[in-house]
Amino acid sequence: MGRFLRTCCLCTFIVFHLAACDDGNNSTSVQVQTPAVTVSAGEAAGEPTDESTRLQLVADTSILEQRIKDELTKRYERQKFSYYYRDANLSLPQMAAADSKGSSSQTLSAYSTTNLQEYGVDEGDLVKTDGTYLYLARGSHFIVLQAQPAAGSAVISDIELKAWITELYLGNGKVYIVTASNLSTKVLSSASDLAPPSTLSFPATRLYVYDVANPARPELTVRYDLPGALQGGRRINNTLYLVTNHRIDIPFPAYPWDFARYGTFEQKTYEQAIALARKENLRKIASLTLADMIPSYSHTSFSGATAGITQTTTAVDYGDIYCPTPGNGTDLAIIYSIDTLQESDAVSSSAIFTAWGTLYMSAESLYLASSNNWAWITPIADSGQELANPEPSTALHKFTISGPEQKPVYRGSGKVPGWLNNQFSLGEYNGYLRVGTTRGGWWGEQISNRLTIFAEQDRQLDEIGKIDNIAPGERIYSIRFDGDRAYMVTFRQTDPLFTLDLSNPAEPKIAGEIHVNGFSTYIHLIGENNNFLLTIGRSADSLGRVTGNKLQLFDVTNFAAPALVDDFELGAGWSSALYDHHAFLYYQPLSLLAIPTSEYSGTDFSYRSGLRLFSIDPVNGFGDRGSIRTSTIATPYGSYSDNVDRAVIINNNIYAIATESVTVAELDPLQVLKTVELPRIYRDYMIY
Numbered sequence: 001m002g003r004f005l006r007t008c009c010l011c012t013f014i015v016f017h018l019a020a021c022d023d024g025n026n027s028t029s030v031q032v033q034t035p036a037v038t039v040s041a042g043e044a045a046g047e048p049t050d051e052s053t054r055l056q057l058v059a060d061t062s063i064l065e066q067r068i069k070d071e072l073t074k075r076y077e078r079q080k081f082s083y084y085y086r087d088a089n090l091s092l093p094q095m096a097a098a099d100s101k102g103s104s105s106q107t108l109s110a111y112s113t114t115n116l117q118e119y120g121v122d123e124g125d126l127v128k129t130d131g132t133y134l135y136l137a138r139g140s141h142f143i144v145l146q147a148q149p150a151a152g153s154a155v156i157s158d159i160e161l162k163a164w165i166t167e168l169y170l171g172n173g174k175v176y177i178v179t180a181s182n183l184s185t186k187v188l189s190s191a192s193d194l195a196p197p198s199t200l201s202f203p204a205t206r207l208y209v210y211d212v213a214n215p216a217r218p219e220l221t222v223r224y225d226l227p228g229a230l231q232g233g234r235r236i237n238n239t240l241y242l243v244t245n246h247r248i249d250i251p252f253p254a255y256p257w258d259f260a261r262y263g264t265f266e267q268k269t270y271e272q273a274i275a276l277a278r279k280e281n282l283r284k285i286a287s288l289t290l291a292d293m294i295p296s297y298s299h300t301s302f303s304g305a306t307a308g309i310t311q312t313t314t315a316v317d318y319g320d321i322y323c324p325t326p327g328n329g330t331d332l333a334i335i336y337s338i339d340t341l342q343e344s345d346a347v348s349s350s351a352i353f354t355a356w357g358t359l360y361m362s363a364e365s366l367y368l369a370s371s372n373n374w375a376w377i378t379p380i381a382d383s384g385q386e387l388a389n390p391e392p393s394t395a396l397h398k399f400t401i402s403g404p405e406q407k408p409v410y411r412g413s414g415k416v417p418g419w420l421n422n423q424f425s426l427g428e429y430n431g432y433l434r435v436g437t438t439r440g441g442w443w444g445e446q447i448s449n450r451l452t453i454f455a456e457q458d459r460q461l462d463e464i465g466k467i468d469n470i471a472p473g474e475r476i477y478s479i480r481f482d483g484d485r486a487y488m489v490t491f492r493q494t495d496p497l498f499t500l501d502l503s504n505p506a507e508p509k510i511a512g513e514i515h516v517n518g519f520s521t522y523i524h525l526i527g528e529n530n531n532f533l534l535t536i537g538r539s540a541d542s543l544g545r546v547t548g549n550k551l552q553l554f555d556v557t558n559f560a561a562p563a564l565v566d567d568f569e570l571g572a573g574w575s576s577a578l579y580d581h582h583a584f585l586y587y588q589p590l591s592l593l594a595i596p597t598s599e600y601s602g603t604d605f606s607y608r609s610g611l612r613l614f615s616i617d618p619v620n621g622f623g624d625r626g627s628i629r630t631s632t633i634a635t636p637y638g639s640y641s642d643n644v645d646r647a648v649i650i651n652n653n654i655y656a657i658a659t660e661s662v663t664v665a666e667l668d669p670l671q672v673l674k675t676v677e678l679p680r681i682y683r684d685y686m687i688y
Contacts, residue, residue, distance in 0.1 A: 054413050054460055055322035055352055055397065065290040067323060068248055071330045072288075076253070076281040112587045112649040115524075117424060120363050122235040124167025124178060125582045127646045127657055133215045134648060134655065134662070135175050137165035139681025142177055142208075144215045145662060150653040151673050153664045156216040158679055163206065169235050172340060175218065176240055177208040178230060205230045205244050207338070220302045221343065227295035227315055228334060232359030234366075240338045241366060241401065241408070245356050246315075248293050248330040254280035290318065295332075299345040316351040322410050323353050324395075331355050333368055335399060335408045348407040352397055360426035366399045366408055367426055367433065371419050392419045394437060396454070396461055414461025416452045424523075424581075427481025432505045433461060436479040436488055448472045449490055453505045465506045471496055477537070480523035482530050485559065491519035492544055495537070499559050512560040516567070517542060518550060521578045524586055531557040532565070532618055534586060536577050536595065539569055548572045551593070551614065553621050566621020568614065573599030576645050585647045590667070591616045592625070594654065596644040609641040611656040611663075613670065626670045628656045628663055631677075 058064040111131040116123055126137045129147065133156075136143040142165065144157035163179040170176075183204045205226045210218040228246030235241070256273035258280075297315045301308040315334050333354050339346035357370030371394050394416050399408040418437030420426070425436045433454040440447035449470040454461040474490035486500040495518050501511040520537035532555055539550040549570040555563045577584040577595040585594040593616055598609040613625035630642040642658035649655075649667070656663040662676045 055324055055410060057319065058321070058323055061290055061318050064318060064321060064323070065288075065293070068290075068293050068330055069285050069288065072248070072250065072285045073282060075330070076278060076285065110651055112585055112647075115581050115584055115586070117360075117581070118362055120236065121361050122169060122171075123582070124169055124233045124235075125646070126165075126167070127648060128168060128170035128175070129648050129650065130170065131650055133212075134657070135168060135170055135212070136657065136662075136678070137168050137177065138659065138678055140164055140179075141679050141681060142168070142175070142210070142218070143678060144212065144218060145676060146215070147648075147650055147653075147655060147664075150650075150664050150666070153655075153662065153674055153676050155676060155678065157218055159210075159218065160679075161208065166230055167233060169233075169240065171235065172238065173211065173213055174221075174340065175210045175212050176235075176340065177210065178233060178242065179206045179208070180230060181206045181225075183225060202227075203229045205242065207240075207242065209340070219304065222302065223300045224338070224347070225298045225300075226334070226336065227297060228332070231333060231356060231368075234359075234361040235340075236361075236363065236401070238339065238341045239401075240336075240340050241361065242336045242338065243359055243366075243368065244334050244336070246295055246332045246334060248295075248332060250281060250284045250288065253277075254284070294318065294321075297336075297347070299347070301343070311345060313345070313347070316349045320350045320407055321353075322351070322397075324413075329353055329355060335366065335368075337401070337408055350399065350408045350410060352410070354395065354397060357394075358420050358423055358426070360423050360428075361401075362428040364400065364431075365411075365428055365433075366401055367428075368397045368399075369394050369420060369426065369435075371395075391417055391439065393417050394420055394435075396433065396435065398433070398456060398461060412456050412458075412460045414454050414463065416450070416454075416463070418450055421476045421479060422579075424481075425476070425479055427486070429481065429483055429502075430505075431456065432464075434481055434486065434502060434508075436476055436486070438475040440475075446472075447475055449474070449476050449488070451486065451488070451500060451502075451508055453502065453508055455505070465504070465508050467500065467508050467510060470498065470510070477519045478521050478523050478535070480525065480533075482525055487523055487533060487556070489520045489523065489535075489537070491540075495519040495540075497533075497554060497562055499556060499562055501559070512558075512562055514554070514562045514564060516552070516564055518546075520552060522581055522584060524581075524584060526586060526588070526616065527618060531555065533562075534593065534616060536575065536584065538578070549575060549578065549597075551595075551622060553616065553618075555618070565618065568622040568624070570597065570612070571599070573597055580645075583645055583647075585649070586616070587649045590649070592649070592667070594647040594649070596647070596656075597627075598641075598643060607640050609643045609658065611644050611647050611654070613654070613667075628654070628665050628670070628672065630656060630658045630663055631661045631675050633660055 111129055114123055114125045128135045132148045134145040134147045140161050140163055142159045146156050147153055161179055163181040166178050166180050168175055168177045181204050182201045207224040209222040211221050212218050226244050228244035231243040231245045233242045254277040256277050259276040260273040295315045296312050298310050298312045300310040332351050334349055334351045337348040355370040357368055360367045371392055396414045398411045400411050401408055416435050416437055418439040427434045435452045437450050439450055451467040452463055453465040455464045471490035474492040477491050478489045480487045484503040486502055488498045490496055495516050496513050498513045499511045502508045518538050518540040520535035522536050524534040526532045526534050535552045538546045539548045540546050551568040553565040555565050575595050575597045583596055593614040594611055597612050600607050610627045610629040612627050615623035615625055630644055632639050633642050642661045644656050644658045646657040652667050654665050654667055660678045664674045665672045
C-alpha cells in the first residue's frame with residue numbers, strides 16, 4: 001500500500017478555438033492532375049485492412065467528425081493510470097451530467113546569408129542581415145544591431161516579446177518573427193456544474209511582422225496566432241510557409257481523482273473511479289462537434305503600438321483536411337501559406353492527420369515525413385494485441401506549392417522502410433523524391449541503410465528505384481543530395497563516404513566510396529560544379545572510439561574515386577555546427593569557413609567558447625586563420641565564456657554572435673574591433 005499520486009501516462013494537449021489573450025506587445029516534374037480521392041459514407045463504414053499511407057478527403061463533414069471522435073475514443077478507452085494507495089475507504093461522488101467543452105544557399109553578395117539546404121528556399125534562423133544591420137533573435141528578445149561601420153556597431157533596438165523566438169525571416173523591408181507561445185481561453189474546468197470557469201493554456205505559434213524601414217524603430221504591423229507548436233517553416237520569394245502540429249483533444253479530461261477524494265481507499269474502489277473517469281471522457285467526446293475540434297487562428301493588425309480588430313478564422317476548411325486510410329490519431333499538421341505582401345489577412349491552408357516529423361521543402365514541393373514510432377501511424381488492432389518489434393518505417397506526404405493565391409495542394413503519399421537522419425535525408429530533383437533511411441528493428445537488429453527514389457503517380461508516391469543494404473551494421477550520420485548525385489556517410493568503426501549515381505532514377509547505384517576514421521555529421525557542397533565536399537564531424541580511432549572533432553575536405557571530381565584532400569583535427573570539445581547547419585558558415589567569396597567551438601579546460605577548469613576560422617583551398621586544404629574568443633560573462637555563481645552559435649560576414653568584418661554579446665572583428669588582419677553587449681536572456685519570465 002502507498003500514497004495515491006496524480007499521475008497519468010497520457011500527455012494531453014487541448015482542442016481550442018484560438019481566442020488569444022493580447023498582451024498589447026508592439027513588441028521537368030512528374031505531375032498528375034487528378035484530385036485527391038474522397039471518402040463516402042459507405043466507404044467510411046468499415047475499418048481499413050491495409051496500412052496504406054494514401055490520404056483521403058472526407059466528402060461528408062459528419063464522417064470527418066466521427067473519424068476524429070473515434071480516434072479520441074480509442075485513446076481514452078486505452079488510457080491507463082499509475083498510482084499508489086493505502087488502506088481505507090473512498091467515497092465516490094455522483095458523476096455530473098454537465099458537459100465541459102472548450103470555447104469556441106548562399107549568394108555572391110557583400111555579406112553572408114543563412115546556410116540553406118535548397119537554393120531559393122529560405123529557412124528561418126536566429127540571425128539575418130541586409131549588409132548594414134543584424135536582426136537577432138536572442139531568447140525572447142528581437143534585437144536590431146547596427147553592424148556597419150563595424151567599429152561603431154551598437155544595439156539600436158531591443159523588443160521583448162515575452163515568448164521564446166524560434167526563428168526569424170527577413171524580406172521586403174520586414175522581419176517575420178516566429179515565437180513559441182502559450183495562449184489561453186476560458187472553459188468549464190470540471191465535471192461538476194458548480195465548478196467555476198477556468199483558464200486553459202495551450203501551445204500555439206505566433207508570427208509577428210515588423211516593418212524595419214527605420215531599423216531603430218521597428219513597427220509591428222501584423223500578428224498571427226496559429227494553433228499548435230511549430231513543426232517547421234520556409235520562405236520562397238514573397239510567401240511564408242509555416243507548419244504547426246495541433247493535437248485535438250477534449251478540454252480538461254476527467255481523471256480518477258476527479259471522482260475520488262484524497263485519503264485512503266481499497267483498490268476496487270479506485271478501479272471504480274477509473275471507470276467513471278473513462279465514462280465521463282467518452283461522454284465528453286460524444287458531445288463534441290466538428291467546430292469544437294477543428295481549431296481557429298487569429299489575425300490582428302497594428303498601427304503603431306495600437307492593436308486593431310482581431311479577426312478569428314477556422315485554421316483550415318473542413319474540405320481541405322486529409323485523413324490517412326487507417327485513420328489513426330488526432331495530431332493535425334496544418335500547412336499555412338502566408339502572402340507577405342498583403343497587409344490584410346492573406347492565409348491559405350491545408351491539413352493532414354499525421355504525427356510530428358520532418359519538414360523538407362524544394363522550390364516546387366513541400367514534404368512531411370513521420371516515423372511510425374508514433375502508434376497512430378501503424379494501426380493498432382486492439383489494446384490487447386501481442387507485443388512486437390516491427391521494423392520502423394517513415395510515411396511521406398507531398399504537397400505542391402504555387403504561391404499564396406492557392407492552398408498547398410496534396411499530391412500523394414508513400415512509405416519507406418527505416419528512419420530519417422534529418423531534413424537532409426530528403427531531396428527532390430526533376431520531380432523525383434530521393435530518401436535516405438537507416439533500416440533495422442527498434443533495438444538495432446540487422447541494421448543497414450537504403451536509398452529510395454519515389455515518383456508521383458496516381459495520387460501516390462511510388463517507389464521506382466532503390467539501393468538497399470548499404471553498409472550493413474552501420475547507420476547514416478549525414479547525407480547530401482546534389483542534382484543527380486548524392487553523398488552518404490555511415491559509421492561504426494570507420495567512415496565510408498559513398499558517392500551515389502542517381503542519374504537513372506529507376507536504377508540508382510553506388511559509384512564509389514572512401515574509408516576514413518571517424519564520421520561526418522554535415523556535408524557542404526563547394527567549388528566549381530560542387531566538386532568538393534567540406535564536412536564537419538567526429539574523429540575516431542581505428543576501433544571506432546570517438547576522440548574529438550574534425551573537418552575534412554574531399555575531392556569528388558572523379559565521382560567513382562572520391563579522394564581525401566585534407567583533414568583538420570579540432571580536438572575535444574563541441575561545435576553547434578556538428579548538428580545545426582545554420583551554425584556552419586562557409587563564405588564562398590573569401591573561401592572562408594567559420595564555425596563556433598567550445599571546450600572545457602581540465603587545467604584551469606574553465607569553459608571557453610569562440611569562433612574558429614579556416615581558409616579552404618582545393619589543393620592545400622585547410623589553413624588555420626585563428627580564433628575569436630568571446631567575452632566573459634560574470635554571474636553570482638561564477639564566470640564563463642559567452643557561447644557562440646552564429647557568425648555573419650559583412651565586407652571585411654566578421655561578427656561572432658553569442659548568447660549575450662556580439663564580438664566584431666576585422667578579417668584581414670584578424671583583430672577584434674569591438675564587443676557589443678546584448679540583453680541578458682536567461683532570466684525568469686512568464687510565457688504569454
